[in-house]
Amino acid sequence: MKEYFGKKIFGGIAIGKISFYSKNQNVVVRKKTDDSEGEIARYEAAREKAIEQLHGLYEKALKEVGEMNAEIFEVHAMMLEDDDYNDSVKNIITSQKVNAEYAVGVTGDNFSEMFANMEDDYFKARSADVKDISERVISVLCGKTSDSDIGDEPVIIVADDLAPSETVQMDKTKLLAFVTKFGSSNSHTAILARTMGIPALIGVDIDEEWNGKTGIIDGFEGKIIVEPDEATMNEYLKKQEAAKEQKKLLQSLKGKDTVTKSGKQIKLYANIGNPSDLAAVVQNDAAGIGLFRSEFLYLEASDYPTEDEQLKAYKQVAETMAGKKVIIRTLDIGADKQADYFNLEKEENPAMGYRAIRICLTREDVFKTQLRALYRASAYGNIAIMYPMITSVDEVRRIKEISK
Numbered sequence: 001m002k003e004y005f006g007k008k009i010f011g012g013i014a015i016g017k018i019s020f021y022s023k024n025q026n027v028v029v030r031k032k033t034d035d036s037e038g039e040i041a042r043y044e045a046a047r048e049k050a051i052e053q054l055h056g057l058y059e060k061a062l063k064e065v066g067e068m069n070a071e072i073f074e075v076h077a078m079m080l081e082d083d084d085y086n087d088s089v090k091n092i093i094t095s096q097k098v099n100a101e102y103a104v105g106v107t108g109d110n111f112s113e114m115f116a117n118m119e120d121d122y123f124k125a126r127s128a129d130v131k132d133i134s135e136r137v138i139s140v141l142c143g144k145t146s147d148s149d150i151g152d153e154p155v156i157i158v159a160d161d162l163a164p165s166e167t168v169q170m171d172k173t174k175l176l177a178f179v180t181k182f183g184s185s186n187s188h189t190a191i192l193a194r195t196m197g198i199p200a201l202i203g204v205d206i207d208e209e210w211n212g213k214t215g216i217i218d219g220f221e222g223k224i225i226v227e228p229d230e231a232t233m234n235e236y237l238k239k240q241e242a243a244k245e246q247k248k249l250l251q252s253l254k255g256k257d258t259v260t261k262s263g264k265q266i267k268l269y270a271n272i273g274n275p276s277d278l279a280a281v282v283q284n285d286a287a288g289i290g291l292f293r294s295e296f297l298y299l300e301a302s303d304y305p306t307e308d309e310q311l312k313a314y315k316q317v318a319e320t321m322a323g324k325k326v327i328i329r330t331l332d333i334g335a336d337k338q339a340d341y342f343n344l345e346k347e348e349n350p351a352m353g354y355r356a357i358r359i360c361l362t363r364e365d366v367f368k369t370q371l372r373a374l375y376r377a378s379a380y381g382n383i384a385i386m387y388p389m390i391t392s393v394d395e396v397r398r399i400k401e402i403s404k
Contacts, residue, residue: 001229006179006204008222009190013240014177014199015233018226019155020211021162026138028105036094043089043100046140051077053136054165061168062276069195071273072164074299076133078338085111085130101141108134125184132163150174156215156224158206172196177217179224181206254285269325275316288325291386292317294370295332298339304366310373318381325382330370332356332388356389361398371403 033039054077061070079085085107092103108130115127150157154176161182178193178200185202193200199219216225216236225232258266269290270281281289297305297313318326333339334355344354360367377383387399 001232002226003223004204004206004226005221005223006201007185008219009178009185009200009202010194010198011219012177012197012199012217013219013236013243014156014217015236015240016176016215017153017155018158018210018213018215019150020206020208021150021157021159021166026101026105026135026142026144028101028138029099030102031099032097033099034097036097039093039098039100039103040090042141043093043104043137046100046137047080047086049140050133050136051080053140054080054133057165057168062274064168064172064196069191071296071299072129072191073168076129076136076165079129079133080137081340101138104134104137104141108138121184128161128163128183132165135163136165156217158204158210158215160206167193172198177201177219179204179206179217258287269327272317275313275320278317278320282320286324288327288382289317289321290327292326292328293332294328294330298331298333298342301339301341303341304369307369307373307376310370311376314373314377314383315380318377318383321381323382325384327384327386328374329386329388330357330374331360331366334359357387357395357399358389361395361402364402367402 054073058070058073058077061073088107088110089100089103092098092106093100096103112127112130112134115123115130118124150170151174154174156177156179157170157175158179159181161180162178167178175196175198177198180200180202181204183190183202190200190202199217201217201219201222201224204224210226213227214233216228216232217223218225218236225236228236258268260266267287269288270277270284270286271291271293272278272281272289273293274296294310294314297310301309314328317328332355333342334344338344342359344359360370371385374383374385387396390396
């Protein structure tokens, strides 16, 4: 019996067979070619196919883990639309007279390293996203299909790293836990693990010799036990049963008031990114919606959503929550959330730049359309409005003026 420690991502106990997940890495060979136009055409076709696949993954993730977590695949699709990324691939093809696979591989490595060297943890985590989209395009160019089959029995997946697309495509009924050598707590795979309620560890010094052996994941202490002895196994079987009982106990509290020992009543609200998330809100007996991200209406559209289109979504949420408070955030677009028809210019620091309320205050017609839809939807429930990225009292005054 041996114990190995890592960083815990999601608590819980998992017991089962360890399955070492090996990626079918693409071997990219540099080939010279005189047909640069043909290679660019191959790249464009593969890129479009990859975007189509990502839209399919988005729809799958939407049903399994909700809109907020499914957004990563929309972001990946948008990354493949990025001018800098595409210009780099095409420039390498034409200037070095090489094949598309090599150009994508080099571009992916360069951009991934650029993100990895950034100080901000969020942008560091995007390094894996660039690798993921590049591998996807290369796979299409090589004529490969994605395969995340983990077998017919429940297993603990152990891997160097896992891309979000691999995580989503795995059969959740066969997935006991994740253990990876690399990755970060800000990675989308880690976020998906939390959402799916799957015990997960990162930063573990993994070994392929574990494959097929019995393992225990202690997501509370952040460790994996390989080939546990009988006493340890019995101890963790009891812990696992206790965790199941606790979950049942929590379910029994549904419908009851949330009150502290001192008698103070607390309201626990849920955050959603799309009306499709409402099932989880109702299932977990939330006291209301603390944040409804309205930008999904804009990100999923090819043009500005109309007042009636927005009303339909807001009304559905308000009616479903049956009088419970629903706080809807007005449009927060910009930075990593882009819609082509907004024609936003690139910025050095987009996260703090022209986005959210600053866009609304300069495009009053767009803002007023959303406000009218929100006001009309308020007739069907208890709606409150949140304005994102406020930096001054003057902005609040301008909002009130526009809202009259």
